Amino acid sequence: MTNTKHGRYIAWATTACLVLLGIMFIICCAHLYFTGGDQPYSRERVGSYLIILAIPSAITVALVVSGFIYAYLTGAADDENAPRTSSELLESYRQRYDIFTFSEDVQKEISRERGNRTAFKLFSYIFSAVVLAVVFAYMMLIAEFSVETLNADVIAALTVALPLSVIALGIHVPRVYIAEASATRELEIMKGYIRENKPQRISRNDEAVGHGDTLLIAKCLMVAVAAALVILGIFNGGVSDVFAKAVKICTECIGLG
């Protein structure tokens, strides 16, 4: 829809209204909580805030509806798909061409690029594994958890665990960007060689035959194991535990405290 002028205006206006409405809901909720004293939420107080939010909500809904109507009347298409990355393109080239048929120089360059990517990938995974192990050790051995100060303890523990976990994941962000740059270089090398020398493509018949029957048997076995666990759980009282919790409103679970 953003490929037409009016479509863009409606889309961006809707975006602005939705984001602002979301922010208003959050601010109202926070205001209710911080100015409410012992019992911050009551039907009357919540009702009065909802009345304040009624007009912006109505405007937002109207914009959303107008977006749908505009798209229907003009036949506006959805936005384009994400472009393919070099890594994906490289994968498809690797499926089609055997690099061992390329010249030695080209093979060396490709191997160097792959080696760099593999080394950084290995480093990233080891780094992530070490950091996650530290997180696990911290949670199980160091962090203090007590029932009396449950929320405070959990928040304190997560204040350490979550950032470390994000760091463990975060190392992969530069990795994928570096890998993408390396894949782009490798792709250029391959494309250049293919353009000049036109090597033969891999025949589909050369691909290995799958072990379909073995996999199916393994899948059925796992289903049988799962079913056996369920039956065992029925007899050891697991079902009654599930039932006991499910028939009472878990006020903790739904955020009521």
Place this chain on the structure above:
Amino acid sequence: MKNVFIKIKNWWANHGPTKRRLIQLYSALLFNSYLKGYITGDIFKGITKNVCTPGLNCYSCPGAVTSCPMGALQNSFASSNKTAPYYMIGIIMLYGMIFGRWICGWLCPFGLLQDLLHKIKTPKLKKSRFTRVLSFFKYIVVALFVVILPLIYMMRDFPLPAFCKYICPAGTVGGALGLLVNPINEGMFGMLGPLFTWKFVLSISIIVGAIFIYRIFCRFLCPLGALYGLFNRFSLFGIKLEKDKCINCGKCISVCKMDIHHVGDIECINCGECISSCPTKAITYKGAKIILPDNEIDMAETEEEKLEIENKRHNRVKLISRITALVLALVLVGSLVYFNFIYDDGTNIIPEPDPGVTDNGNEENPDEDKITQGNKVGQLCPSYNLELVDGSGTISIKELKGKIVIVNFWGTWCGPCKQELPDFNDIANEYDGEVVVLTVHSVFNVQSKGEAPDYIAKNFADSKMIFAYDLPLSQASDMYFTLLGGTNSYPRTLILDENGIVAFAQDGKLEHAKLVEIIESIKNN
């Protein structure tokens, strides 16, 4: 007339919901068919709650007729020191091995909500290398909130469903808001505090985020999707790629809005949107030959044979589709009728309390206006004979007249109940002689009744509190609790004055300072 009908048919073909959308709507309605719950402000308590729905659907939602697998899994881990969690591990494995993440794409009600929100016409944030990395965050959520925290607190004999409590937006949107909108649950507003504020803010962020980012919760936060994704490659149903037909053009990956590396990997929700984009029709559904042969290519020898086989398959598919649709429609109608009109949870039959307690205590003028019995403030609290936990006999409220009585309904399976009991114990000690604390333990679950004596002996051996059991009413309800409830959530506390009149009633945890304030207020009045 015929032209109008043809126009409507064409419009429906071009703009109507797809098969997938219809199945999503169907499953959302089927899993939440207890529509009466939105009117009564209560949750369903029938036998189908033994069964877990495959997708994320909070069991505290008023309409839910089944359990949520995530909530049940955390509770299983939380009680794994008493009962090994075979059932829930088996259920997750079973669903994963049969369906994989097909559940996410076709059955999950929260996934449907995100799909519908994403339809709103705004600019969208497309997937990128960064979102691919971020998609692994949900495994950290599984590790920290679903496994580690519940297990840590299990070792402290305290049930903590950490994901449900701190993250799950389905519970806030479906459960909390679904209950709060009903005026019957006005008492629940008193329970709202910092936890609700956090969860509401998080839920709003996810809902707004889902408009701009496709399936933001499923991709980055959902632990259920993370677990099912591990089985995706091995599941019996879902998407598969026929490698002998694939030319690695990558159109399927471009079209897909999830962070997949290839079709059918751990991020694939098996929605099937990529099937039509494949130029060589290499993408099919597993089991397609039987159910949905969108892309079958026959290997018949002659053109006539091929045409005949294709016609036969087409007719067979049509027949199977119609029979399946009819059966599913009957199941849905049957569910709606049964759960809303036929099902009886047995709570409408309340036996009479002890005779002689309907009066207001005025023995000189017994015919003066009698105070009504009930659970509301200002009403006379009904009295029943309750069995004492130590087995020494029974007790009833009428025996405790003359003192302020705090009646607290709790259970060993309830975390907030256990958290507040020490405060009640302190009150019983501080106001000994003036205030009696009567704790009434839930009995609807036989196992939890058995746990109560051990828990009390370990934590409140010399307590001045009186520990009694509730009376069983039905398979899913405690009688006294139900009578003095109004809502169905633990803990619940009533405070009665010296005449047995209800002076205060609240759902949710109470703290020491609040109890003191109420007791002093009753004493001064």
